[in-house]
Amino acid sequence: MNRFAELLDRLAFEPSRHGKLRLLTDYFRHTGDPDRGYALAALTGALSFSNAKPALIRGLIAERVDPVLFALSYDYVGDLSETVALLWPASPRPADLARNSDAGALATIVETLNSAGRSELPRLIVAWLDQLDEKGRWALLKLITGGLRIGVSARLAKTALAALNGSDVNEIEDVWPGLSPPYLPLFAWLDGHGTKPAADNAVQFRTPMLAHAIEDKDFETLDPGDYSAEWKWDGIRVQVACGAGKDGRNLVRLYSRTGEDISAAFPDLVEAIHLSRLSDVCFDGELLIVLDGKVQPFGVLQQRLNRKTVSAKLMADYPPHVRAYDLLYENGEDLRPLPFSQRRARLEVCVRQAAAPWLDLSPQIAFADWPALAAARADPAAANAGDDALAVEGVMLKRCDSAYVPGRPKGLWWKWKRDPFVLDAVLMYAQRGHGKRSSYYSDYTFGLWRDGQSGDELVPVGKAYFGFTDEELKQLDRYVRDHTINRFGPVREVTATAKEGLVLEVAFEGVQRSTRHRSGVAMRFPRISRIRWDKPSRDADRLETLEKLIPV
Amino acid sequence: MVMASSLLVSAPEGLYCPTGDFFVDPVRPVRRALITHGHSDHARAGHGAVLATAETLGIMALRYGAQFAGTQQPVRLGEVLRIGEAEVSFHPAGHVLGSAQVAIGNTRERIVVSGDYKRAADPTCPPFEVVPCDIFITEATFGLPIFHHPDAGEEVGKLIASLRLFPERTHMVGAYTLGKAQRLMALIRQAGWDRPVYIHGAAEKITDFYIAHGIDLGEIRKVADAGKTKLPGEIVICPPTSLADAWSRRFADPVSCFASGWMRTRARARQRGVELPLVISDHADWPELTRTIMETGCREVWVTHGEGDALVHWAQTQGLKAMPLHMLGYGDEEEGGDQTEPAAET
Ligand SMILES: [Zn+2]
Ligand SMILES: [Zn+2]
Numbered sequence: 001m002n003r004f005a006e007l008l009d010r011l012a013f014e015p016s017r018h019g020k021l022r023l024l025t026d027y028f029r030h031t032g033d034p035d036r037g038y039a040l041a042a043l044t045g046a047l048s049f050s051n052a053k054p055a056l057i058r059g060l061i062a063e064r065v066d067p068v069l070f071a072l073s074y075d076y077v078g079d080l081s082e083t084v085a086l087l088w089p090a091s092p093r094p095a096d097l098a099r100n101s102d103a104g105a106l107a108t109i110v111e112t113l114n115s116a117g118r119s120e121l122p123r124l125i126v127a128w129l130d131q132l133d134e135k136g137r138w139a140l141l142k143l144i145t146g147g148l149r150i151g152v153s154a155r156l157a158k159t160a161l162a163a164l165n166g167s168d169v170n171e172i173e174d175v176w177p178g179l180s181p182p183y184l185p186l187f188a189w190l191d192g193h194g195t196k197p198a199a200d201n202a203v204q205f206r207t208p209m210l211a212h213a214i215e216d217k218d219f220e221t222l223d224p225g226d227y228s229a230e231w232k233w234d235g236i237r238v239q240v241a242c243g244a245g246k247d248g249r250n251l252v253r254l255y256s257r258t259g260e261d262i263s264a265a266f267p268d269l270v271e272a273i274h275l276s277r278l279s280d281v282c283f284d285g286e287l288l289i290v291l292d293g294k295v296q297p298f299g300v301l302q303q304r305l306n307r308k309t310v311s312a313k314l315m316a317d318y319p320p321h322v323r324a325y326d327l328l329y330e331n332g333e334d335l336r337p338l339p340f341s342q343r344r345a346r347l348e349v350c351v352r353q354a355a356a357p358w359l360d361l362s363p364q365i366a367f368a369d370w371p372a373l374a375a376a377r378a379d380p381a382a383a384n385a386g387d388d389a390l391a392v393e394g395v396m397l398k399r400c401d402s403a404y405v406p407g408r409p410k411g412l413w414w415k416w417k418r419d420p421f422v423l424d425a426v427l428m429y430a431q432r433g434h435g436k437r438s439s440y441y442s443d444y445t446f447g448l449w450r451d452g453q454s455g456d457e458l459v460p461v462g463k464a465y466f467g468f469t470d471e472e473l474k475q476l477d478r479y480v481r482d483h484t485i486n487r488f489g490p491v492r493e494v495t496a497t498a499k500e501g502l503v504l505e506v507a508f509e510g511v512q513r514s515t516r517h518r519s520g521v522a523m524r525f526p527r528i529s530r531i532r533w534d535k536p537s538r539d540a541d542r543l544e545t546l547e548k549l550i551p552v
Numbered sequence: 553m554v555m556a557s558s559l560l561v562s563a564p565e566g567l568y569c570p571t572g573d574f575f576v577d578p579v580r581p582v583r584r585a586l587i588t589h590g591h592s593d594h595a596r597a598g599h600g601a602v603l604a605t606a607e608t609l610g611i612m613a614l615r616y617g618a619q620f621a622g623t624q625q626p627v628r629l630g631e632v633l634r635i636g637e638a639e640v641s642f643h644p645a646g647h648v649l650g651s652a653q654v655a656i657g658n659t660r661e662r663i664v665v666s667g668d669y670k671r672a673a674d675p676t677c678p679p680f681e682v683v684p685c686d687i688f689i690t691e692a693t694f695g696l697p698i699f700h701h702p703d704a705g706e707e708v709g710k711l712i713a714s715l716r717l718f719p720e721r722t723h724m725v726g727a728y729t730l731g732k733a734q735r736l737m738a739l740i741r742q743a744g745w746d747r748p749v750y751i752h753g754a755a756e757k758i759t760d761f762y763i764a765h766g767i768d769l770g771e772i773r774k775v776a777d778a779g780k781t782k783l784p785g786e787i788v789i790c791p792p793t794s795l796a797d798a799w800s801r802r803f804a805d806p807v808s809c810f811a812s813g814w815m816r817t818r819a820r821a822r823q824r825g826v827e828l829p830l831v832i833s834d835h836a837d838w839p840e841l842t843r844t845i846m847e848t849g850c851r852e853v854w855v856t857h858g859e860g861d862a863l864v865h866w867a868q869t870q871g872l873k874a875m876p877l878h879m880l881g882y883g884d885e886e887e888g889g890d891q892t893e894p895a896a897e898t
Binding site: 068 | 700
């Protein structure tokens with residue numbers, strides 16, 4: 001456990017990608033089986049202990065620490081595992097797990113957690129926590145509750161793995177779906193004494209090709225004739241894979257752009273894909289909610305994200321839809337080396353033949369030159385987006401002759417996002433952040449002016465917790481502490497009057513009506529774009545200005 | 553609950569004693585001020601008359617110039633003075649050189665204003681003295697039960713171990729220039745490190761002041777005098793703000809270290825981009841705060857600044873009266889946010 005805790009701790013403090021890779025490769029090289037396999041599983045999110053819920057951990061600490069002191073500490077630290085690790089009373093007992101033969105300790109814990117019943121867990125976890133030091137407790141709790149959040153993606157862990165034998169990370173991705181913890185055949189191959197595990201290709205995830213954000217100067221070097229354009233949809237990017245498993249049955253998988261299998265969250269969509277009899281294909285598209293033939297804004301799709309169980313009502317209210325834009329694999333053929341224009345032609349045929357209600361094609365935008373495309377981007381409804389224009393967040397440019405290259409190759413694909421809206425708002429409340437920014441007042445609620453009973457009053461319209469630099473965060477934190485007029489638990493109210501107040505320039509992607517907000521509106525994706533130390537608070541914008549942006 | 557005493561009240565300028573007509577650590581200029589220690593959030597310039605230990609007066613003169621107040625009066629630790637109707641005495645706080653608690657009493661009660669303090673050993677200043685009192689006024693910079701400062705010697709051991717591991721890299725240690733920096737130097741000597749320790753210009757005057765007061769810090773050299781060498785494998789002590797600025801580029805692949813009680817939580821350390829966090833603090837941690845409150849035998853606790861809510865809650869569960877004062881203007885020092893250092897030349 002020692003080694004694993006040390007690895008997590010050092011990863012948490014290592015700022016550079018290169019440094020993280022070195023730490024990981026080092027760990028995989030110098031740690032034995034099966035510990036390293038379980039560590040890999042933890043890092044790639046392949047472990048989950050359904051009986052070990054955060055509520056269990058909260059219960060254990062509640063027996064040991066005053067609830068008010070726990071709440072204040074948790075509010076300050078911002079991370080349950082770290083809070084409990086710091087608060088856990090030091091035990092006089094010898095630290096077996098920390099000191100005595102570390103080898104196998106992680107595997108023992110993982111295997112015990114996998115096999116233990118719900119009623120045994122508290123006793124086991126208490127015994128481990130008593131034996132570990134603060135760092136070990138933190139690592140154990142991170143492991144148990146899942147979500148390590150130490151800045152390591154599954155992709156990064158696999159890249160570090162590939163470095164063991166100098167193979168390409170995509171080779172690991174190819175064989176990954178057929179493997180499970182503790183990955184003994186994989187490590188045997190990487191160590192040079194085993195054959196490469198066979199790829200289970202049927203419903204394999206293929207690392208997506210990503211676009212660069214385009215800047216004004218880029219247009220000078222690009223020829224519009226080389227590119228095809230389509231809408232950038234405001235949903236989530238998914239990959240749909242269908243194929244026959246080893247037993248001949250048709251399999252369907254829905255992957256997020258990071259390769260996470262999200263099929264379980266969309267059983268209705270998976271069922272629909274089965275019914276459409278698609279097989280032996282893999283394509284990219286945007287997951288959207290379509291009601292009465294109209295694409296819904298992102299806020300609606302959000303109702304279906306990050307859910308463990310999906311109710312019938314949820315499925316009925318928010319039917320999922322895939323808008324396809326690239327074909328990667330079809331009938332035993334890897335299409336990725338083909339130029340985009342050919343893949344697109346094959347995709348059009350594929351979608352037409354499927355003739356499935358949950359599936360359509362992302363339309364292409366005709367344009368003669370960049371100004372014409374700029375005009376379409378500024379008014380998607382007038383181009384061919386029609387009613388769906390509200391779900392457009394910009395345009396995508398794809399080189400017609402580009403192969404499908406995993407990762408973010410330079411110069412082939414571009415995204416050209418719509419310009420954000422900006423408004424000047426007044427800071428009203430601040431709350432301590434979580435994660436990296438906990439212990440700073442880093443979540444800001446801001447408001448706009450409106451007519452009140454006794455003259456102008458501020459009404460809160462949104463909340464933002466990023467967009468500023470670390471230096472600005474410190475200044476904002478200081479401002480909040482020095483201008484606090486009220487405290488409500490972790491929230492502080494700051495001075496916000498026509499005479500005195502801090503103006504924040506807020507950028508956002510859109511706005512819609514909302515009954516959950518006092519102002520009656522909800523901003524999409526708000527962030528602080530500038531701190532207007534110079535601007536008098538009375539000159540901030542009014543609610544009416546925001547309301548005018550609501551689509552009718 | 554209204555916390556009041558005939559001896560002391562909380563005012564916008566700071567804690568005020570009406571019967572003696574003076575303030576303790578006022579944040580705005582006042583006619584008469586008693587100063588607990590030289591940190592700039594407690595010791596400000598521009599008061600009419602200042603009473604403090606000789607060391608604190610010396611530190612204030614270094615920072616603000618000899619004429620920082622109308623008149624200056626040094627007080628010895630333990631000496632009892634009468635100011636108006638109040639009896640006043642200063643007692644060691646164990647925080648930095650010259651730091652003191654201020655005890656204020658009359659025939660009926662005694663109040664102790666502890667300023668900033670710690671209970672852990674510090675080779676550069678006399679240890680905290682428990683002064684029995686009715687009302688104890690405490691800071692709560694680390695007033696949450698998650699704060700347990702480990703043994704400072706072991707933390708310095710991590711620094712020495714890292715120097716052995718990376719003998720080609722400069723180890724830059726961010727430390728508050730008054731107190732923390734010199735304590736660190738003394739701890740480094742206790743750990744057996746006998747190479748010269750290099751310091752940033754901002755720490756020069758105050759370090760000289762400590763040495764002039766007979767505190768052995770070994771051989772201290774100025775970075776400015778080091779010439780073209782990139783100081784591989786050496787320790788450089790600097791203000792925390794210098795860790796990330798251009799000044800750090802002159803060193804050999806520097807390891808960024810930060811000595812502060814805030815390093816106890818990962819978020820704070822990561823926020824600052826620290827590679828080697830050293831949990832070393834000149835403020836009391838949770839066990840020290842709670843132990844000290846009990847040892848004074850007080851019946852009431854007032855919390856001036858920091859994480860007051862938790863400490864107040866704890867004191868109430870112990871049957872004490874307690875209230876946070878939420879005083880503004882204190883508490884930057886562990887952050888290194890203090891920009892009014894004695895003249896910083898780089
Ligand atoms: Zn201080
Ligand atoms: Zn202070």
